[in-house]
Structures are given as C-alpha cells and as structure tokens.
Amino acid sequence: MQYWVSTILLILGIYIAISIALYYIQDYVLFKPEKLPKDFQFDYENQETKEYNLETRDGAIINGLRFFPKGESKGVVIYLKGNSKSIKGWGKFAVDFTRHGYNVLMVDYRGFGKSTGKRSQKAIKRDLQVVYNKVKEKTTEDRIILYGRSLGSGFATKLASMNNPKMLILDAPYYSLTKVTGRYMPFMPLSILLKYPLPTYKWLKYVQCPIHIIHGTHDKLIPYKSSVKLSQINAKLTKLHTVIGGGHKNLNNFESYHKMLDDILNREPKTIDLETTSINVIHSAKKTKKKA
Template sequence: MQQVIYILGIVLIVYVLISILLYFLQDYFLFKPEKLSKDFQFYYENQETEEYNIETRDGATINGLRFKAKDPKGVVFYLKGNSKSIKGWGKFAVDFTRHGYDVIMVDYRGFGKSTGRRTQKAVKRDMQVVYNKIKDNVSEKYIILYGRSLGSGFATKLASMNNPRMLILDAPYYSLSKVAKKFIPFMPLSLLIKFPMPTYKWLKYVNCPIHIIHGTDDKLIPYKTSVKLSRIKPKSTTLHTVIGGGHKNLNTFESYHQMLTEIVNSRPRKVDLVGSSIHVQHSSKPTNAKV
C-alpha cells in the first residue's frame, strides 16, 4: 500500500511540474515571433506602403503597415497568424489591393517592431485601438475584418464589438483551448492556458455577414471546426470549402482566390423566396395521385 501511495505521489509531483512548465512556457509554443530592428525598411514589389506606430496607454508600441490601393473602395483589417512578422505576411496584401481595397496589417506585441507585454486582454485592446483609428477615417460599412488562424479569434472579437461590413475567417479555431487539448488532453487547460480565445462565444454577437474559409486537409485545425462554427450563426454565415487545402497553403489554390474575389466584391441582398420550395416538405405517406 505504501508503495502505491509513493508512486501516486511521484505521479502527482510530475503532473504538477508539467503543469507549471506549460503555464510559463506556453508563449514559446503558441507564438513564433520574428523581431525587427527599429530601422528596418519594409519593401514589397509593386506595392505602395505607409508605416505607422501607435502608442498604447500602457506604453507599448504597435507597429503596422497600410498597403495602398488606387482609388480604394474600402479597407481590409488583416489580422495575421502566430508566426513571423508583417515583413513576411505583407505579401498577402496583394490579394485585396488588386480588388481595390487598402490593407492594414499590424504586428502583435513582441512581433516585428511592436513592443509590450503580450496578454490576451492587451492584444484585444490593441486591436480595438487600431480599429478605432481606421474608423476615424473610413465608415464602418467599408471595413472588412479578415482573421487568419490565430488572428481569426481577435477578428471575431472585434466584429462582435463593432459593425464592420463583413467578417472573413481563414482557418479559424473553435477556441485555442480546444486546439491545445488535442495535443495535451490530460492537462487542466482551462486553468493553465493564458490565451483561451473562445471564438465560438464571440461569434454569437457578430451581426455582420460572416464568411468562413477552410481547407479539407487542415491537420492543425480540422475542417470540422469551421463546420461547427458555421452553425452558430447559420443565417448570416457562409462556409467556403477549399478541397485539398491545408493550414498554410490556401493561397496556392485557385479556388481560394475565386472565393475571395466573390466575397470581397459581393453586396448583401435579400433573397426573394416567393415561388421557391422553401416550405415544400417531402412526405412518406402515399398520395392519391394517378400516374
């Protein structure tokens, strides 16, 4: 009996130590930032950019870029994934500038030239500050929120608190807690994770059109995640499927660009259901109809 208690004690100690390590090292596993020097010069071929810095109330600096379109018809606020910096992510701005949209990209705290202690609350606050700056110059009916992977949660939170033209989610997660549980199912993540990012909760309060794009072969965030998210606000959500698409390669599929073209150039319109089969029901009961 004493041996059993001893073994259980050792197991408990190891479990607690692993929990402590996960708590303090999760930033290392979740974020893969690329840091840039203050004098780094951004350059993108055939793209006109403007760099800016926003000072936050707690003394941090949020660095970002505006990619300019000729005679812009709106602005896309692009919230990127968890790796690198806008130095590399900037190449995706062309997918919107070619359709006549300016693109705003920023680096989260600790990425690129941005500074400050990174917490879920701080990043959410930073993104709202940036959104407010955009809103000062552009009516919300011309603002599109685009969230990619990690950025999908922040984009959803912004959309739930504001009134953009639309929300586009690229390979979104139900919550980061759910993603983490897939890899470490035996840990008490509800207590440990600093960035739970409950996208599914925030999505309930989004009132604009929602477009979700996901690849069927995504190994990190399964396609079924987007199917589940699309059921939260079914009347205002459209799920776009990239057959064979993974987590990082959707931009290499022609179908992705076709979807994006249709999404950003679409205008919401009410469907006339008069004369449609919407209220027609199949019946298993025999009828008196003669053949």
C-alpha cells in the first residue's frame, strides 16, 4: 500500500513540476522572434515604405512599417503577422495589398524586431488598440481593413470586436490558442497555465463588420476544421474561403488565394432579394401509398 502511495505522489510531483516549467517557458515555445538593431534599415525592391516608432504608456516602443500603393489609396490594411521572425521578412507580403491600392501597416509585437517591452496578452492587445487609434486619426474606419495571419488572427479579431473597421480578414485562424496547444499536450491543464489563451471564438461573436476567413485544407498546424467552426459563430457576416491543398505557410503560393483576395478587396457585396429565390421552398417528403 505504501508503495502505491509513494508512486502516486511521485507521479503527481512530476506532473506539477512539468506544469510549473511549462508556465514559465511558454513564451519561448510560442514565440520565435527575430530581434533587429535600432539602426537596421528596411529595404524592399519596388516598395515605398516609411518607418514608425510608437511609445506606449509603459515606456515600450512598438515599431511599425507602412507600405504605400502606387496611385490613390483605397484605405489601410493593418496586417497582424504570425509568431515568428519580424516585419523584416513579413514585409514581402505587403505587395498582395498595395497592388490593390491599399496602404499596409505592419507592426512588430513586443520583443520582435525593433519593438521593446515586456510581452503579455493584455499588453499586446493594448498596444494594437493604440496603433488602431493612430490610424483612425488619419482616416475613417470604413477605410480600415484588419488582416490577421495565424497568431495575429486572434488579435485582429479582438480589435475588430472593439472597433468598427470596414472588414476583418483571418488567414489560417485558430479557434483558440488553448485548443491548438491542447492537441500537443492533451493531459496538461492549459486553460489554467496558458498566458496567451487568445479565445478567437469568444471575440468573433461581437464583430459587426464583414468577416472573411481563408484557410488551407492541408494545414497541419491549425486544422481547417477550426475555420469551419469559426465560420458558424457569426454566420450572417462570415464567408469561408477554402484553399484546396493549402498548408499553413504556403497559401501565398496558390493562385486561388490571390483570386480570393481580389474578390474580397475589390468586389462590393451584392444585396440579394431573397423573395425572388427558393429560400422558402421545402423539399417534400416521399409519399408512400397506403395499403387498402
């Protein structure tokens, strides 16, 4: 009996030790930042850019980069990137929006690129709201598009739920970060331990602008089914765009992805007169003959 008690206590001790370790190292596991020196010069071929530094109320510096379209601007895309590298590398994706006539603003989260400050979910949300407010000083909200890629999809959804942008575009979004990490550590109490739960599904229900979700069917990191579930939360405002064969990091390599962006950015939604459709027609059940 004493042997079993000792074994159980040992297992429990190991479990608690792993949980404590996981709590403290999760920043290193979740985030893969690339840090840049203060004097680093951004340079993109055939792209006009301007660098910004925004000081937050706690003294952190949020570094951002604005990409300009050729010709008259249709608005601003606030591009919230994934969890790796810095805007140095992510900047090459700005062309997918500047070619459609949009300014693109990319920012590095705390600890990424030239951005400084202690990172937390609350701090990042606060930083991004300050960035949004700064953009709002220069243009109206009906010209602001929020684009969230992977990790950035949760933050973009939160921003959209608190503001009134023109639209929200989510690229490979997660239902919640707790769900994603839970696939790899199903026996850990992540709902308690995770400092970045990022419950996209909770915030999505409060979004009042058009929502476009883009996801690849072969995404191994964030399953396609997560976007199917998300698309059902605020269904009247949401359209799900499926990239057949697309993975987590290669949607930009698919022609269908760029056609989807073209439709999203350049096609005004049409109002359908449902009274002229078959929406109220119900398929009749198959009738069976009654026996005499």
